Amino acid sequence: MASLKEDPILGIDGIIIKEEFEIAKPVIDKLREDRPALETEGTVIKGESVIDKVIEEGSGGQGERDMVPPTSTSIHRSGSRPQLDLSKAAIEGNFEERDPTILLPNQSDDISHLALDIGGSLIKLVYFSRHQDRPTNDKRKKTVKERLGISNGNRRSYPILGGRLHFVKFETSKINECLDFISSKQLHRGGVDSHSWHSDTSSNGNAVIKKATGGGAYKYADLLKERLGVSLDKEDEMDCLVAGANFLLKAIRHEAFTHMEGQKEFVQIDQNDMFPYLLVNIGSGVSMIKVDGDGKFERVSGTNVGGGTYWGLGRLLTKCKSFDELLELSQKGDNGTIDMLVGDIYGGMDYNKIGLSASTIASSFGKAISEKKELTNYRPEDISLSLLRMISYNIGQISYLNALRFGLKRIFFGGFFIRGHAYTMDTISFAVHFWSKGEAQAMFLRHEGFLGALGAFMSYEKHGLDDLMVHQLVERFPMGAPYTGGKIHGPPLGDLNEKASAISWMEKFVQKGTEITAPVPMASSGTTGLGGFEVPSSKGGTLRSDASALNVGVLHLVPTLEVFPQLADPKMYEPNTIDLADHSELEYWFTVLSDHLPDLVDKAVASEGGTDDSKRRGDAFAHAFSAHLARLMEEPAAYGKLGLANLLELREECLREFQFVDAYRSIKQRENEASLAVLPDLLVELDSMTEETRLLTLIEGVLAANIFDWGSRACVELYHKGTIIEIYRMSRNKMQRPWRVDDFDAFKERMLGSGDKKPCPHKRALLFVDNSGADVILGMLPLARELLRHGTEVVLVANSLPALNDVTAMELPDIVAEAAKHCDILRRAAEAGGLLVDAMINTSDGSKDNSSSVPLMVVENGCGSPCIDLRQVSSELAAAAKDADLIVLEGMGRALHTNFNARFKCEALKLAMVKNQRLAEKLIEGNLYDCVCRYEPAS
Ligand SMILES: CC(C)(COP(=O)(O)O)[C@@H](O)C(=O)NCCC(=O)O
């Protein structure tokens, strides 16, 4: 790596877009002059304690902690320019490249952009952070791209910037906390003017202009100017709400859901059939907006009886100190003590003629008139529930009437009044359902409170968010998510180790995580089935103490992701085979993952040398992941639709967040070495067989070697009983056909034909490989070799990031190079595929036959999980898939947990050993270690 010299200061990364590049140069020059000051400032800001605060607050920590005040330097400096930390900057790779990548190791969130929605009770922030790309100096990638005809994956070809969208909220009454947060994260400095976020020049001198909406954009304009030097560009509230809602409905798969009788169900919104709809935003007051398209809407109604009414009246009547407290109180309430019910009027009877049950509210607070009771005679719990129902029901009814007025079938409810509260949603849903006789549907939005802020954010031009597609968004729930309770949704722990203060942070996290005890699993919430008109059957059980948990993660915008082009019907595709909406399934997998945790932590800590720091991180990881699990047990749909693949991926993400890059690194190495040592013998044995026997032996080999799976408890227990080669032999010897699912004969016929008829070989096969060691080396590579022998191009598809003991795309070229030393077919194909660019590998027989061969290539799949969601794969894989006519999915994660039911446009072979008894029973009515060989012709 060359150190950064005088000249080529280009921008924050090598693939920066043009406008940014031109602007960035003078900025960086200027920053370079300021470097000493900047670095000092950088330490103050970056080593600061906002995250401590996140945890402290979110975990119910008492006492206000002093926030780092905005330093005077941070105010007087020209705020309109991005501040970059250039310390230790270096050019990565080749100096001659036109846009070399410049690594800024100390720059965490390199550019941030911010929009605010300052409402009567809450301030909502949406901000974007753009992280520098990992430099790729990967020769394999370049060659594969050339071979597959992919233009150099460069941001210039994408309309959208990669980065992350964060959602944060504060109470308006604590606006100073919000300002401190903005200041500490440098959000007031992002180079944004009122028209474009790529510009660092502002339209009025030095003031930075930020988009804002809501009444507070006017009320607090001076304060923001004074404290942060920020001028607010005010965006119309309705415009913002609509833009925010349209964006969410288009771009986020699991955004809208129905909530009836305690059951949450996500609704797939068809982008092409979204309009018209009624948007009901319940803030302090309520707006009802008929939305006909992007920017096409009309505010058709509203009501002054909204969230502010509930909170205001509630506060007066119950003495509650916060909205959430009031809401939580309602959970234990019985509104029948205050509301006049139909039964009260009809002597306990239903009023059947007009379809009203005895428990229907005839008159909210109606009982209070007839009894000689004072306020103190009513329980605050009952008052709160009565109030909540009165207001929710009223909003539901007015919404329905407006939907009826305009013939709208869909009503989306947003705004922070709802707060994911089950009874509120049930009540509104019931009202809509009841009055419309089931014709209209109430739906809720997961980002309910952020419509306005998101819309304000959308009003920055040129960020391309409007063009964003569902598959380019990945929502991740950072470690703080289960703890923060929605107070402040903290950033992920990106640069943990770089900060001295991170240690105390981590300790605090572990400590707090222990103190608060993660939410206790409970039975799913239930109402009486009458949509909130009766007394809740379970009192106090279903609402967590942090009623306002956001349930929104950080949205990662990944413009390079694509839908796998060979999916037969992408709209109908569901990656998960196991639906965790079934509570017994969830409980089972929850236990499996919890039981596996201590061993995983051991491996992770060992992979980092067992240092004190790694032990601390290991502890923190275990806490964070357990909290996520507990949160999901309590509310399985909290993070969107939940499948087993999501849980397994969450675990990997959690490890990465605590900087465990590759927990199974040394195990993988060991197994690779052992397997490579026996590969030559295996190849000789295979070559001595007839074609037919060889094909069977190869498939057996893949199935047998899939036993090397460090994610399966049963397998790990086996490993204590023998060496890997012994286990492999044992596994092979057990390969009795017929397998539990056995389409081998059909596959064989396709490969070898029957009688004299020789079939046409496949043109290109994609082999989705799974585990390191024997699995890939003794299983999949020999199968790849056979396909190559038939004249089929082979693309090995491997993970982009480590997950358990899965092999990664980065690791494969070296493995192939080693294997190629023993095999001419592999060597020539690997050379043709650009895998052996440096080495001129000699085969064991000393030959250097360079006659042309079909290529063997490696592509990354875009995932870092044992499973694969084919709606979001790397552009590299998507390009390779276009000409493929055979897909081989291997392993339990990729072929069973996900994609077992997937249908493809081309032929598919799904191979796996079932290493979990319950799955074996459920999926194939079989047993542990049974095998699946499913061959499916093109659909
Ligand atoms: C994590 C796995 C999907 C990996 O399997 P693979 O894809 O490597 O075949 C699998 O090991 C698994 O489902 N394990 C959890 C269940 C258990 O311990 O039995």
Ligand SMILES: [Mn+2]
């Ligand atoms: Mn695996």
